[in-house]
Amino acid sequence: MVLAPFSGGQLKYGVEKGPDFLLKHGLEKDLVELGWDVTITEPLKGKNLADSNDADSEFPTVKKPTLVGETTHLINQTITDSLKDDKFILTLGGDHSIAMGSISAVLEKYDDLCLLWIDAHADINTVESTESGNLHGCPVSFLMGVNPPDKIPKSLSWIKGNLKPNRIAYIGLRDVDEGEKKILKENNIKAFSMYHIDRFGINKVIEMALQAINPTGKSPLMCSFDVDAIDPLYVPATGTPVRGGLTLREGLFLTERLAETGNLVALDVVECNPDLAQNETHVLDTISAGCAIARCALGETLL
Numbered sequence: 001m002v003l004a005p006f007s008g009g010q011l012k013y014g015v016e017k018g019p020d021f022l023l024k025h026g027l028e029k030d031l032v033e034l035g036w037d038v039t040i041t042e043p044l045k046g047k048n049l050a051d052s053n054d055a056d057s058e059f060p061t062v063k064k065p066t067l068v069g070e071t072t073h074l075i076n077q078t079i080t081d082s083l084k085d086d087k088f089i090l091t092l093g094g095d096h097s098i099a100m101g102s103i104s105a106v107l108e109k110y111d112d113l114c115l116l117w118i119d120a121h122a123d124i125n126t127v128e129s130t131e132s133g134n135l136h137g138c139p140v141s142f143l144m145g146v147n148p149p150d151k152i153p154k155s156l157s158w159i160k161g162n163l164k165p166n167r168i169a170y171i172g173l174r175d176v177d178e179g180e181k182k183i184l185k186e187n188n189i190k191a192f193s194m195y196h197i198d199r200f201g202i203n204k205v206i207e208m209a210l211q212a213i214n215p216t217g218k219s220p221l222m223c224s225f226d227v228d229a230i231d232p233l234y235v236p237a238t239g240t241p242v243r244g245g246l247t248l249r250e251g252l253f254l255t256e257r258l259a260e261t262g263n264l265v266a267l268d269v270v271e272c273n274p275d276l277a278q279n280e281t282h283v284l285d286t287i288s289a290g291c292a293i294a295r296c297a298l299g300e301t302l303l
């Protein structure tokens with residue numbers, strides 16, 4: 001388990017408390033009971049990374065590029081080490097920018113990796129298309145290498161950008177920027193919005209997504225799960241909630257189904273922000289949903 005208590009990919013503090021709250025809710029014990037030998041690593045512990053809103057003067061369109069670049073690189077290095085022992089990598093965020101660190105490391109180990117990005121947002125803005133400048137909305141563009149090379153801040157230039165567009169599928173989208181829609185279309189990326197889930201049902205959507213990115217069924221899978229994919233009714237304490245999302249059951253079914261394939265090698269659970277809860281019930285709902293997602297991906301079944 002990799003703890004990534006990081007909030008520098010966006011501007012709302014509190015999301016860095018996610019790992020701590022998930023652990024206090026009993027996640028480690030839950031995973032041990034499922035039969036896992038759990039090791040906790042903390043790549044950011046004791047690292048004094050300067051948090052500043054200063055934009056890189058050369059790259060003024062994105063916020064905190066140095067902080068995000070250094071942080072995600074540390075996460076990448078820790079996971080690269082853990083993968084030498086063929087460990088399952090569960091990374092707890094933090095905001096979604098941390099996926100630049102986790103996914104790049106897992107991709108390095110498994111070059112035929114298939115990625116399921118479960119999210120209300122596509123997080124594929126480039127340094128040119130981003131409206132907010134928040135890097136948690138950009139990780140996929142860096143992982144896929146679709147940013148113009150001369151526009152990539154130096155601190156983020158370590159990311160190889162070798163994720164192939166036919167190896168990623170989205171599920172749960174419902175708030176996608178115009179620039180992102182263009183990138184998704186141009187790269188012919190499989191994206192299942194809430195419309196597709198309503199039309200086909202979650203079971204069919206997962207099968208279509210897996211068929212698209214992993215037609216042989218033999219490649220390793222990674223799931224990057226933003227809890228805001230689930231409706232704010234169930235997951236209220238998150239930075240960018242969008243109504244009309246997955247039910248909690250659909251989210252858990254999805255992860256249980258991925259576990260069932262036997263090919264899942266890594267999972268991110270990101271964007272739990274206890275500080276954005278209006279009451280204790282909101283905290284409990286959000287954190288227990290985050291823990292349940294992790295448990296289902298790691299083998300918990302209803303029967």
Ligand SMILES: [Mn+2]
Nearest residue numbers: 096119123226
């Ligand atoms: Mn996200």
